[in-house]
Amino acid sequence: MAMLTFERLTKRRRTKHILSEVTFQARPGRITGFLGPNGAGKTSTLRILLGLDRATSGTALVDGRPYRTLRDPARKVGALLDGSGAHRSRTGRAHLRWVARSAGIDAARVEDVLELVGIAEAAGSRVATYSLGMGQRLGLATALLGDPEMLVLDEPVNGLDPDGIRWIRGFLRDQADAGRTVLLSSHLIGELSETVDDVVVIRAGKIVANGPLADVTTGYRNLEDAFFAAIGQRSADR
């Protein structure tokens, strides 16, 4: 099962508590929205999952295994973190080429994903010339290279124009419908309410709401109200 499992994940930096006992799951066939204000710990949680940062305690597992022990990570998990993840002076195509090479993916796939995310025409230009939205699309193309079973996307709609946001919504829906696991973080609540199946809300490093969209929004007008109730006062937890 293509499952992402976070179990009592805790991260401290010196005396600062970044994450406290973060526990939730992202399941196959569903889009899990990981919501919270800026600085709440969304990126930290995803970075630990991807083996970029270490947890102080607790676990974040991909199919029951730490990311760092995956044999072929690019085919298992496609990851998008802040920005394109490419060096400014390389072209978009050259960036995707080395990623493909390091993951043992055929170079032809590079052209496919460029086409898929709609930046094929800019593929020969240096990343430094890309707009924020194009950089985001390049990052997404990188995530999709290995045709992965799971997608972990940090703020994927950041910098996308309305057209791009609409496209990514549809794309992620298709991915989930095909049985894949999609975990995406966002601080933009409105953009997400129509897209996600499950909602996890984090505030100051703690999970304050977690469940299917319908459950989390019960008693509220919409996801936005539920979100503000959850992060506003902890008593609104349930």
Add this chain to the structure above:
Amino acid sequence: MRTVRAELSKLASLPAFWFACVVGVLVPTGIVLLAGRAAPRVDDGYQELAVGVLGAIVLGVIAMSSEYTSEGAESAGGRQINTTLTAVPTRGRLFLAKALVVGSTSFVLAILATTAVFSVLRLSQGVGVLALTGDDLARMGGVIAYWVLMSLLGYGLTAFTRSGIIPLAVLLVNSSTVSVSYLLTKATPLANYLPDLAGMRMFSRDLATDVELSPLLGGAVMAVWVAGLLIVAKLVFARRDA
């Protein structure tokens, strides 16, 4: 192996890499040309290559520092290292693959630079380009080894700092304008065992210092420094939050 190939294509697609290569060949050759026809001295060519090593240093430094270059003001803090480590999460293997690429590209660069410098030098001095003695070959091997080790030194240092500025400042100033290591020998003979100065024994026959190291011992001292640095750098690289 695919990690090595990926790192190679990563380095080769950086404009700064080609800049480093051009510098590494053109700077020492240019100095030879500009110096013109003086009376031959024992370190002719080698002195110029000891400056040209900055090409190899830049190569080693950017191989690591380019991972940490910020993408710019628009995308907050996105860096290539995120992509690199999600593609290859086994960091020890990645670090070694990069080191291998740095070492082998600077090896090729050093051969090119040495060939260029001595071709120009010998043509200008009217000596046969291919009239090489065993000692010439040993010293050329020494200067090539020096370049490779200096590039790895730059690579290892940058793994600590994650930015090229400090390693470049330290290593470039030291190898081009005033050799701080050399000045230190005036204060303490121990400075002769600093990596750059010890490594120069591999090719230079004209280092005016009190302590004399044989070329082999000098090379060994430098190699131990570099190996030690790489071992610690690899540990730090593997353990620290990216």
